[in-house]
Amino acid sequence: MRSHDIFPYLADLEQDVAAFVYRSGKGRFYIIVNQHLSQETREEVFFHELYHIIEEMPRAGYVLGLDRQRYEMEIRADMFYREVAAAYTF
Numbered sequence: 001m002r003s004h005d006i007f008p009y010l011a012d013l014e015q016d017v018a019a020f021v022y023r024s025g026k027g028r029f030y031i032i033v034n035q036h037l038s039q040e041t042r043e044e045v046f047f048h049e050l051y052h053i054i055e056e057m058p059r060a061g062y063v064l065g066l067d068r069q070r071y072e073m074e075i076r077a078d079m080f081y082r083e084v085a086a087a088y089t090f
Helices: 039-061 073-087
Strands: 005-009 019-023 030-036
Touching: 005 039, 019 039, 030 039, 039 073
Parallel strands: 005 030
Antiparallel strands: 019 030
């Protein structure tokens, strides 16, 4: 991941925040995942956020999602995780 400037981290986040992506001024991507989530949920939100980096951030630059179920891109990111999970059976 680091060779692609993607850096995953666990953090002590509020209960209502599962994860988010931050793009630094140097073009590095940080996937911040709530450390209080179960391992399964951590994997799910990690791949969800990774989808945003791969598919959307190169085009959009940044994305701010407040109600994740309302946006088509959030549904696609959830589908990406399900496809990865099915292929690799976590």
